[in-house]
Amino acid sequence: MSSPLVVSLGSRSYPIHIGPGLLSSSLIPEGAGSRKVALITNTTLLGPYGTPLVRSLEEAGLTVETVALPDGEAHKTLDTLNLIYDALLTASLDRRSCLIALGGGVIGDMVGFAAATYQRGIPFIQIPTTLLAQVDSSVGGKTAVNHPKGKNMIGAFHQPRAVFADTDTLKTLPDREFTAGLAEVIKYALIRDPDFLRWLEDNMAALRSRDAGALTHAIRESCRNKSEVVARDEFETGERALLNLGHSFGHAIEGALGFGTWLHGEAVGVGMLMAALLSQELGHLASSDVSRIARLLRAAGLPMKLPDIPVDNLLPYMAVDKKNEGGRFRLILLRAPGAAYIEDAVSRDHLRSFLAGAPPSLASLASPA
Numbered sequence: 001m002s003s004p005l006v007v008s009l010g011s012r013s014y015p016i017h018i019g020p021g022l023l024s025s026s027l028i029p030e031g032a033g034s035r036k037v038a039l040i041t042n043t044t045l046l047g048p049y050g051t052p053l054v055r056s057l058e059e060a061g062l063t064v065e066t067v068a069l070p071d072g073e074a075h076k077t078l079d080t081l082n083l084i085y086d087a088l089l090t091a092s093l094d095r096r097s098c099l100i101a102l103g104g105g106v107i108g109d110m111v112g113f114a115a116a117t118y119q120r121g122i123p124f125i126q127i128p129t130t131l132l133a134q135v136d137s138s139v140g141g142k143t144a145v146n147h148p149k150g151k152n153m154i155g156a157f158h159q160p161r162a163v164f165a166d167t168d169t170l171k172t173l174p175d176r177e178f179t180a181g182l183a184e185v186i187k188y189a190l191i192r193d194p195d196f197l198r199w200l201e202d203n204m205a206a207l208r209s210r211d212a213g214a215l216t217h218a219i220r221e222s223c224r225n226k227s228e229v230v231a232r233d234e235f236e237t238g239e240r241a242l243l244n245l246g247h248s249f250g251h252a253i254e255g256a257l258g259f260g261t262w263l264h265g266e267a268v269g270v271g272m273l274m275a276a277l278l279s280q281e282l283g284h285l286a287s288s289d290v291s292r293i294a295r296l297l298r299a300a301g302l303p304m305k306l307p308d309i310p311v312d313n314l315l316p317y318m319a320v321d322k323k324n325e326g327g328r329f330r331l332i333l334l335r336a337p338g339a340a341y342i343e344d345a346v347s348r349d350h351l352r353s354f355l356a357g358a359p360p361s362l363a364s365l366a367s368p369a
């Protein structure tokens with residue numbers, strides 16, 4: 001097994017282990033760094049992954065409290081969080097105990113927030129089991145639950161003690177979830193890594209067949225890019241905002257359609273293409289660059305059409321987006337494929353006419369140049 005990546009945050013630095021076979025290795029009980037742990041997962045993942053992991057932790061001499069939460073974004077709430085606190089208090093976990101998040105981004109975000117707040121903060125480790133969680137949500141220390149008035153509105157920054165991304169778990173991930181995760185992988189390449197972009201263009205078929213070697217490389221490059229950005233701007237005062245490429249447009253699609261209709265990554269895929277088109281309109285990208293990006297998104301199996309939503313339904317979701325400062329539209333756009341920047345100068349009228357003029361079918365963009 002290759003050496004782990006390290007997220008460099010001084011005394012809060014931590015390793016990201018990536019590859020097959022991690023769930024049954026001794027790295028996890030060692031990484032927990034505590035005799036007493038709570039393994040928190042959901043009812044879907046408890047049988048296939050939770051129970052075997054509990055067994056191997058117990059064999060390593062740890063005392064394990066197991067918590068299985070209901071599955072789904074709808075349960076990423078303060079009420080579900082209370083179930084975690086209840087279980088931790090009932091089992092007398094103390095400040096030296098460690099929480100283990102086993103699941104996708106929903107579990108990771110909730111367990112991270114529980115760890116940030118239980119007894120004013122205890123350690124936790126992330127064992128992400130979706131592609132999105134392995135390349136994005138498990139790294140960087142953002143934790144949260146939803147509020148009826150907004151997604152991720154109650155949260156904290158709290159870095160994990162270690163991350164274990166076992167590529168074997170992706171074998172059971174539904175196709176649609178897997179494909180949505182590829183959007184976030186492509187995002188890192190478009191933001192800051194032209195070499196990774198070329199690698200993705202050459203290896204998309206291997207990735208989509210979930211080849212362990214291709215997956216390990218793609219997850220590692222994604223986490224390396226994210227952790228380099230996080231190490232420079234942990235609390236998102238500047239550069240970390242680049243990680244939101246495609247997300248303003250994506251959130252607008254998700255919100256206008258009703259959250260959950262499209263998966264987040266599906267909306268981000270189309271959102272990145274919108275960002276590329278606007279970048280072309282502003283004179284940064286050639287049409288051949290936009291086609292290149294469209295071809296990669298199509299090769300990943302991501303949607304290639306805008307949902308049928310009137311512009312006036314999209315705009316409010318862009319305006320309330322928390323990435324906007326002082327009422328202006330703050331967008332992440334591209335100077336080149338592999339180089340994103342923060343654009344503050346797009347007015348509401350400009351954005352409206354851009355959205356109104358966007359082609360409903362994006363598939364034609366992906367035709368050979």
Ligand SMILES: NC(=O)c1ccc[n+]([C@@H]2O[C@H](COP(=O)([O-])OP(=O)(O)OC[C@H]3O[C@@H](n4cnc5c(N)ncnc54)[C@H](O)[C@@H]3O)[C@@H](O)[C@H]2O)c1
Binds near residue numbers: 072109133138
């Ligand atoms: N903290 C961050 O920086 C950050 C970044 C991006 C997204 N997020 C959050 O992540 C969440 C989305 O995460 P997600 O896309 O992983 O969704 P998810 O956690 O809801 O998982 C998707 C579905 O896949 C199932 N599943 C998970 N692993 C599986 C496996 N190996 N095999 C079979 N089924 C499996 C889950 O039970 C669930 O039904 C959102 O709440 C979002 O806000 C957080």
Ligand SMILES: [Zn+2]
Binds near residue numbers: 136184268
């Ligand atoms: Zn995202």
